Each structure stands twice: as structure tokens, then as C-alpha cells.
Amino acid sequence: MNLNMFGCKKYKKLSFDQRDRELTPGEIAFMGAHEERCEECARSMESASFALDALRGEFMEPVPCPNFESKVIRQYRIESKRASLRYWSPAVVGAAVAGLVVLAAMQMIAQSSQLPSFKVPTGEARLSKPAIPNLDSLDFHKSWQ
Amino acid sequence: MIDAQLVQSSKLENAIDELQWVFRCRHGDETALGFLVTRHRNRLIRTATNLLRDRHEAEDVAQESFLKAFREIGRLRDDRAFSGYLYRICVRLCMDRLRLKRAEPAEFDSVQQHEGRHIENKVVIEKCLDQLPADLRTTLVLREIEQLSYEEVADSMRVPIGTVRSRLHTAREKFRKLWLEALGE
Numbered sequence: 001m002n003l004n005m006f007g008c009k010k011y012k013k014l015s016f017d018q019r020d021r022e023l024t025p026g027e028i029a030f031m032g033a034h035e036e037r038c039e040e041c042a043r044s045m046e047s048a049s050f051a052l053d054a055l056r057g058e059f060m061e062p063v064p065c066p067n068f069e070s071k072v073i074r075q076y077r078i079e080s081k082r083a084s085l086r087y088w089s090p091a092v093v094g095a096a097v098a099g100l101v102v103l104a105a106m107q108m109i110a111q112s113s114q115l116p117s118f119k120v121p122t123g124e125a126r127l128s129k130p131a132i133p134n135l136d137s138l139d140f141h142k143s144w145q
Numbered sequence: 146m147i148d149a150q151l152v153q154s155s156k157l158e159n160a161i162d163e164l165q166w167v168f169r170c171r172h173g174d175e176t177a178l179g180f181l182v183t184r185h186r187n188r189l190i191r192t193a194t195n196l197l198r199d200r201h202e203a204e205d206v207a208q209e210s211f212l213k214a215f216r217e218i219g220r221l222r223d224d225r226a227f228s229g230y231l232y233r234i235c236v237r238l239c240m241d242r243l244r245l246k247r248a249e250p251a252e253f254d255s256v257q258q259h260e261g262r263h264i265e266n267k268v269v270i271e272k273c274l275d276q277l278p279a280d281l282r283t284t285l286v287l288r289e290i291e292q293l294s295y296e297e298v299a300d301s302m303r304v305p306i307g308t309v310r311s312r313l314h315t316a317r318e319k320f321r322k323l324w325l326e327a328l329g330e
Contacts, residue, residue, distance in 0.1 A: 016317050020288075020295075044321070051273075051324035052317060054266045055289050062200045064190050064207075069182045072211050073175055079212060080173075 007034050008041050015045040019052065160225065167224040170215065182211055185228065189235045195290045196239040196283060198271050206242065210235040229300060236283065236301045243279035273323040281316035288313055 011034045014027050023031070035042040065071075163184070169177035189210055193203035214231045221230055274282050280302070287298045288309075298313075299306045 012318070013314070016314055047325055048317065048321040051321050052289060054324075055270055055285070055320065058195075058267060058270050059290050060194045060198075060200075061187075061191050062194050062203070064186050065204065068186055068190075068204065068208070069179050072182050072208050073178055075208065075212055076175075076178060076215055079216065083216075 008038060011035075011038070011041045012044070015041075015048060019049075163227065164224050167218070167221075167227045171218050171224075178215060181227070185211075185231055189231065192232070192287075192291055193235055193239050196236070196286050197242060198274065202242065206235060206238045209238055213238075233301050233303065236287070240279045240283050240302075243282060246275070269324065269327045273320055273327060276323050277316060277319060281312055281319065284309060284312040285316040285320060 011031060014023060014031055017023065017027075018031075035045075163181075166177045166180050166184075170181060186207060189207040190200075190203050193206040193210075194200050197203050197206065210231060213234050214227075218227075221227060274286070277285065283302060284298060287293045287301065288295075293301070295306050295309050295313075299309045302309070304312075
């Protein structure tokens with residue numbers, strides 16, 4: 001029983017192998033002998049080769065559409081542009097933000113120089129009467145004389 | 146002998162030609178881009194059509210593959226590998242689409258009900274392929290329909306040859322079972 005199962009396995013392997021390579025005379029003899037003994041394997045091989053031949057016969061070779069190249073090249077150009085945009089966009093955004101910051105700073109500087117003069121504290125305004133009288137201002141010299 | 150030499154020399158010329166175009170393409174030359182598209186489009190569209198079984202979707206995938214390859218051409222270490230690199234991208238994109246499609250419910254039974262035993266091979270094949278997982282389907286199509294060698298399938302799917310061998314065996318067996326199921330046997 002086991003020997004027969006082993007034979008079936010080998011037969012199946014060889015039946016597929018013969019689609020890829022020339023079998024040796026020994027292998028051909030084995031297959032012939034097995035087919036005589038095992039009807040199931042013979043039927044299975046027949047159906048397999050019929051199915052696989054049908055599959056081979058379903059080879060398709062379509063003609064590409066005439067503008068295939070131009071479509072590929074057009075798409076390639078679009079992708080290249082997108083890629084370069086993607087590459088440079090952070091730099092452009094960064095530069096734009098920096099420009100805005102510089103503009104805002106310049107605007108602020110310009111506004112501060114245009115402030116009305118009465119709002120600007122002068123040195124005199126900060127001066128007040130000294131709490132301690134200034135001795136220099138008193139006329140001691142005159143009283144001594 | 147002379148014929149073989151001629152074939153060899155023309156292959157070499159083609160390779161050198163392609164190297165120059167790829168080099169120019171790296172520097173954004175659109176003429177080179179156009180040349181490479183013309184050279185590889187047929188193969189890419191054919192493979193994608195056989196994998197996806199839809200011509201329009203295949204053209205979309207081919208276009209996407211070219212764009213991805215041109216966008217990432219800087220990553221390509223060897224200019225000689227451009228052709229394989231492009232093909233790998235195409236196969237990968239097709240597999241991605243197939244994986245997305247897998248989420249859709251299969252309508253295998255409805256075909257049987259509507260058409261009975263007189264179903265056309267084409268419809269059965271498409272339904273059987275739809276039932277296979279993306280990696281098995283890709284392996285099977287690349288080997289059986291595209292007739293690539295094991296090495297080429299392994300290279301385009303970026304898997305070891307042993308994996309291709311086992312996947313192919315599983316895919317063939319599953320395909321056979323689905324085929325029989327579809328025919329109601």
C-alpha cells in the first residue's frame with residue numbers, strides 16, 4: 001500500500017517534470033509501468049496535461065496602444081514637476097515665513113520712529129526739585145562778607 | 146558558425162546600445178526614456194496581460210512599471226541590469242494587483258450554472274487562475290504561458306529556484322483540480 005502511494009507520488013512528480021525536461025529512459029519506463037497498474041494516476045495525468053496545454057494555448061500578445069510612449073513620457077514629466085515641487089516647497093514656505101517676519105519687523109521699526117514727540121520723555125521732564133537744598137545755591141559767601 | 150557569431154555580435158551591440166540609453170536616462174534625457182519604453186513595452190504589456198488577463202489593466206501596470214523604474218533608476222547599481230530590473234517591477238506590480246483582486250469573492254459556481262459543460266476554455270482558465278493565490282498564479286503563468294526558465298522565474302519573482310519548483314508543482318496540481326471541478330468531473 002505504502003509502496004504504491006510512493007509510486008503515485010513519484011508518478012505525479014514525473015508527469016509534471018516531463019513538461020520541463022526530457023525524462024530518462026528509466027523514468028519513462030517507470031511511468032509506463034505505473035500507468036498500467038494505477039488507472040487513477042493515468043486519468044489524473046491526462047487531465048493535468050489537457051488543462052496545462054489549454055493554459056499554454058491561452059497565450060495573449062496584445063498590441064500596445066499607439067500613443068503608449070507619449071503617455072508614459074507625459075506622465076513622467078508631470079511626476080518630475082510634482083517631485084521638484086515637493087522637494088522645494090518646504091524651502092519656499094520657509095522663505096515666505098521669514099520674509100513676512102522681516103516685513104513685520106520693519107513695519108514696527110518704522111512705526112516707532114513716527115511716534116508723536118509729546119509722548120517721548122525728555123531729560124527735563126524727569127528733573128524735579130531736589131529734596132535737599134543745594135548748598136551751592138545759598139549765598140553763604142555774601143553773609144560772611 | 147558565422148551565423149552564431151553574427152547573432153552574438155548583434156546581441157552585444159544591443160547591450161551596448163541599451164547601456165548608453167540607460168546612462169542617458171539617468172540624466173533625465175527624454176529621448177532615452179522614449180527609446181527604452183519602445184524597446185521594452187511589448188514584453189511588459191504581454192507579461193502583464195497574461196498575468197492579469199486584462200489588456201487595459203496590463204497597460205496601466207506597464208506604464209506604472211516604467212515610471213517607477215525611471216523614478217528609482219538612481220538605485221540601479223549596474224546599467225546592464227535595467228531590463229531585468231524593469232521586468233521585476235512589472236511582475237511585482239502585477240502580483241500586488243492580483244493580491245488585491247483576491248479579496249473579491251470568486252464566481253466559480255456561477256459559471257458552471259450558466260454555461261454547463263460547454264464552457265469555453267478561456268473562461269474556465271480565467272476562473273481557475275482567479276482561484277489560485279497570487280504567487281502560485283504568477284509562477285504558473287510565467288512558466289507555462291511566458292515559457293520562462295526556472296532561473297528566469299526565480300529572478301523575476303526574487304525567490305530561490307527551489308521555491309519556484311515547489312510552487313510550480315503545487316500550482317499545477319491545484320490548477321488541474323480546479324479544471325476538473327469546473328468541468329464538473
